[in-house]
Amino acid sequence: MRENGYLSGSNLERVLRAGRFAVTGELGPPQSADGSVIREKAALLQGACDAVNITDNQTAIVRMSSIGAGTIVVQEGLEPVIQMTCRDRNRLAIQSDLLGAYALGMRNVLALSGDHQTFGNHPAAKNVHDIDSVQLVQVIADMRDKGVFQCGEAFKGQEPRFFVGAAAAPFAHPLDFRPYRLAKKVNAGANFIQTQLIYDIEAFKGYMEKVRKLGLHEKVYILAGVGPLKSPAMARYMRDNVPGMLIPDAIMERMSAAGAPWAGKEELSKEDKKARSQAWREEGIKITIELIQQLRAIEGVAGVHIMAIEWEEAVRPIVEGAGLLPRPVLEPAA
Amino acid sequence: MIVAEAKPLDEIKRLVADAEKILVVGCGTCVTVCFAGGAREAAVTASMLRMAGRLEGIERQVTDVTVQRQCDWEYVDPIADQVAAVDLVLSLGCGVGVQALVERFPDAWVVPGLNTKFMGVTLEQGVWAERCAGCGDCLLGLTGGICPIARCSKQLLNGPCGGSIDGHCEISAETPCAWQLIYDRLAGKGKLDALLEVQPPKDWRPARHGGPRQIVRDDLRLNEAEVGQPAEQEA
Numbered sequence: 024m025r026e027n028g029y030l031s032g033s034n035l036e037r038v039l040r041a042g043r044f045a046v047t048g049e050l051g052p053p054q055s056a057d058g059s060v061i062r063e064k065a066a067l068l069q070g071a072c073d074a075v076n077i078t079d080n081q082t083a084i085v086r087m088s089s090i091g092a093g094t095i096v097v098q099e100g101l102e103p104v105i106q107m108t109c110r111d112r113n114r115l116a117i118q119s120d121l122l123g124a125y126a127l128g129m130r131n132v133l134a135l136s137g138d139h140q141t142f143g144n145h146p147a148a149k150n151v152h153d154i155d156s157v158q159l160v161q162v163i164a165d166m167r168d169k170g171v172f173q174c175g176e177a178f179k180g181q182e183p184r185f186f187v188g189a190a191a192a193p194f195a196h197p198l199d200f201r202p203y204r205l206a207k208k209v210n211a212g213a214n215f216i217q218t219q220l221i222y223d224i225e226a227f228k229g230y231m232e233k234v235r236k237l238g239l240h241e242k243v244y245i246l247a248g249v250g251p252l253k254s255p256a257m258a259r260y261m262r263d264n265v266p267g268m269l270i271p272d273a274i275m276e277r278m279s280a281a282g283a284p285w286a287g288k289e290e291l292s293k294e295d296k297k298a299r300s301q302a303w304r305e306e307g308i309k310i311t312i313e314l315i316q317q318l319r320a321i322e323g324v325a326g327v328h329i330m331a332i333e334w335e336e337a338v339r340p341i342v343e344g345a346g347l348l349p350r351p352v353l354e355p356a357a
Numbered sequence: 358m359i360v361a362e363a364k365p366l367d368e369i370k371r372l373v374a375d376a377e378k379i380l381v382v383g384c385g386t387c388v389t390v391c392f393a394g395g396a397r398e399a400a401v402t403a404s405m406l407r408m409a410g411r412l413e414g415i416e417r418q419v420t421d422v423t424v425q426r427q428c429d430w431e432y433v434d435p436i437a438d439q440v441a442a443v444d445l446v447l448s449l450g451c452g453v454g455v456q457a458l459v460e461r462f463p464d465a466w467v468v469p470g471l472n473t474k475f476m477g478v479t480l481e482q483g484v485w486a487e488r489c490a491g492c493g494d495c496l497l498g499l500t501g502g503i504c505p506i507a508r509c510s511k512q513l514l515n516g517p518c519g520g521s522i523d524g525h526c527e528i529s530a531e532t533p534c535a536w537q538l539i540y541d542r543l544a545g546k547g548k549l550d551a552l553l554e555v556q557p558p559k560d561w562r563p564a565r566h567g568g569p570r571q572i573v574r575d576d577l578r579l580n581e582a583e584v585g586q587p588a589e590q591e592a
Binding site for chain 1: 512555
């Protein structure tokens, strides 16, 4: 640890260390080389989040690199969390990219194994998986705390000092092992955790109880994942197709009910469809706000990670609705 | 065993297009057991090529022979005359067999009739599954005898990832999650503690990543007098 007591001095770390309920968002880079898309999205998230995740070829679809997009985000005065997957890079590329990211002003990294390439737009690609996400956490933490590369060689100059994040999927299988896999990530050196989307509060309470029994909530900051639903169809798709995605019937019914005024109509006009979509989205935001309030009451939940995929406009109203504005402005770390 | 399957007939026809005299060489070991390249398949392939030739108005001489093991000189050498008498050899061995014929008979033109798939088991008649990736540094002792290198889609050493659901991998309902299998196996044996340790990054050098592999056992090598000729194997 540095003299100022911070591991990285990132805004996210300072907010969490100050005991404030943290809010992170997500910014998906475009499938193009157009940097203005990043600037527009950054403007929507500015002031609404303590840091924003920049996804790394999410769902294995080629997009602008997380570090490239993250550089623009830094220029815009917003703090990025660089997502780094093990799918596309071996240990050499991972470490060299991290050195570059640090030099460009990035201070948070989220270590992920990465969605399998068969889901993306290059299903014939070779995957790498030289190291896995738990090992990646250890590599980034060792760079900072031991000043060494993965091979054990010491840095000859400035070491990258990242606030190290990892993901948790509380409801994937085998269920009983999930808190222990989280423990592995904590033991490997994770400083913060962002979970998969949580809709089932009761199930998540059960998970957190096990996490607390292991004492993990005292060693790592856990940010619960939330995300606004856009439509009943999206909710059904996620519930039925995404591993470990629990969406209770009550939420499914609320989404359907939001569209009830337009149900049973023979043919919907363009305006009708727009109004129905608007009603669904408003309900989605309302549900998210309520989920945040419930999550905040769970012991060991240090913040929320809001994943509004390709819907960055939703983040500010959600944060505001949850009573989490304005975001704390802390003195920069010395 | 090495599991292989026949290439599509159209591809084989393209590979042998210019040849008038063809020798189909089957292999009596792995590919016989997985019904891809044994004596029966060699005879059937030869007859299909004869028929296909006739339909195209080409009178081809296609014969077949099956050796016990296409990857051993001792079994390959006896067919030297048959190989010398044809324009083209269609090997129904695995990729090792094809290359063994090329190395032993440098004057011959040898093409593959199979796609070599993996090292695996016969789950039931007609169903084979991958079990070993030949990574060169076996870790089955850590994982209860279930290999995450061969059987996890991401080759995780600290699995399972968040894509494990109902016992299968997120990539398909037909792909069992290796880490669920490992978890169940270790749970059943009261050895779950083994999974709590963070497994360090793997040394992939013993796998294919350190370059082509070769094993030299000096305790088994014959001296020159015993061999009676220089060793054939290239360094």
